[in-house]
Amino acid sequence: MRRIKRRHRHRPTNNNRPPKQEDDDEEEEEHDQKPYILQLPVHIITEIFCKIPTKTLIQCKRVSKSWRCWFSDPQFTRELFSRTPASLWVTGHFLVDLDRIGSQSNVALQLFSNLRALCMTVVGSCNGFLCHYDFNSDFTRHLHISNPVTCEFFSLPIPSNRDSGDCYGFGFSPISDVYKLVRVSSLGGEPDQVMVLTVGFGIWRNIGHPGYSFYRVNPRHGIYLNGVLHWIGRSCRDRSRRLICVFDVESERFQELPLPLSSQNLRRTYFKLGILKGWLSVIHKVNDVISVWVMKDYGVKESWTKENEFKKPVGSFVTSTMKFTEQGKVLGLHHNQLMAYTLATTSLVRVQVDGLPSWISEAWELVPSFVSLKDIAGGLQHEGTICQS
Structure with a gap:
């Protein structure tokens, strides 16, 4: 297959001029x-x-x-x-320094609290921005993009058809300099449909079938890396074979990447995509053994390299693994608490961070950004602006 090697590039800063004035x-x-x-x-x-x-x-x-x-x-x-190094974004809009996880001086910073009452689920993260899906008690649906650092958010239009079993992905095209939201509708026996929304234009476009099956894909959000979104999917010709479905944000075309190991036995094998040290990574679980693989040369199957291997500490911990630290610890959520698994001692302990709520439903690794949403959405009108509390 054609290799995809793109990097998120920003325009160089002009060091000979001061920043623009606001008024x-x-x-x-x-x-x-x-x-x-x-x-x-x-x-x-x-x-x-x-x-x-x-x-x-x-x-x-x-x-x-x-x-x-x-x-x-x-x-x-x-x-x-x-x-800027990555931080940990936690439900309720708390920011935690990942490099100081476990340190007694590490204190969570609450960004803005006005959205805490909304039952929002993050369906994508890209360049410091979060894409939220909100299903209210009155059965209305909402999509938002937010920058938790600048305290801005705006609403996106909702596709007209139902969204049962949908997969989402939020990504950036460094060529066209635009952000796009991708939705793959998977309705069991029916063919999957792919819809794309270019942020700032307000119209969902149906681009047809992906060529792969996204039925019962878990997790359902796409992983963004260098202009490309990634999901674990299945071959339409052989539903027992899983692979990495790749969506190029610029060309809006699907391709595939191989997983590091065979995935024929679906009942005993679990895969989870992520980003580790700038590489596409896969957490692979079979029986009680968890392996962490990274693709060091993007698009090349032979470049899959095993970085870690350890015994499963607790049943659900692997499904929420978020970060592998330099100190040999694995960070993740277990029973809605932030936990750390130490590879050397195979022990699981709770991570204490001052100011962080005791109950955590969701956490994402996020590179904080001071870039305003106004700079990515052009003339799009904000539904509202959330101020820092």
Whole structure:
């Protein structure tokens, strides 16, 4: 098959100009009234900010108009995003420093709480943005894109047909510079249908059949990497054979990638896709043994490499595995609590983070971004803006 090698590229920052001003008052602000750090050359300020923890930067943005001005400049925020480490986003809009998981000084930062009452499920994550699906008690459905760091969200149109058993994917095309939401409708014996929404245009397009079966796929959200969405699917010709279904966000075409091991025995084998150290990864479980594989040369079957192998600690823990740390720990959810499994001692312990709720329904690895939703949706009107609480 054709190899897909694309990377999310941002426009380079122009280090010879200051960030845009938000209003006339800020343009007239005297140079000597700005904080000393903001009087430094732009490239030096960027270097400094890239070394500051994300939670501290979020708090800095609230200090004054000068600080908000810096964090509203599109080119600066894109440069910052490209050099920001991943954090853990937890239901209720809490942000946790992944590199300090387990540290007594690690404190969760609550971003905004106005959405906590909504029963939202994340169906995709891309470039610091989250795509939420919300099914209310009055049986109305909603789709939202949010940036939990800038406290913005807007609504997307809902497809007209029913969505029982749907798979979603949220991705970015670095060629066209657009974001797209993909929905694959799977209704058992009926052929699957693929619909695509380009963010900012407001119209769902039916692009036909994927050529693969997504029936009873788990998990149902696509994994985004370098302009491509990935799901575990099945061959239409041989439903017992599972594979990686690949959707190119730019061309809107499906291809396939092989799994690292045979998947003929569906009852005893479990696969979960993810991203590990920038590589496409697969967690493979058969009986009581869990193996973690990474594809080091994208698209090449022979490049699948086993990174870890361990005994299953608890029944459901593997299905919610989120992160493998440098300290030899596996992070995941078990009974709606954040837990860590230590490979060396094969022990499972609860991870304590000050400020984090005791009950967690969902958690995602997320690279925080200060890029505004206005920069990705063009002239799309926001349904509402959520302010920081």
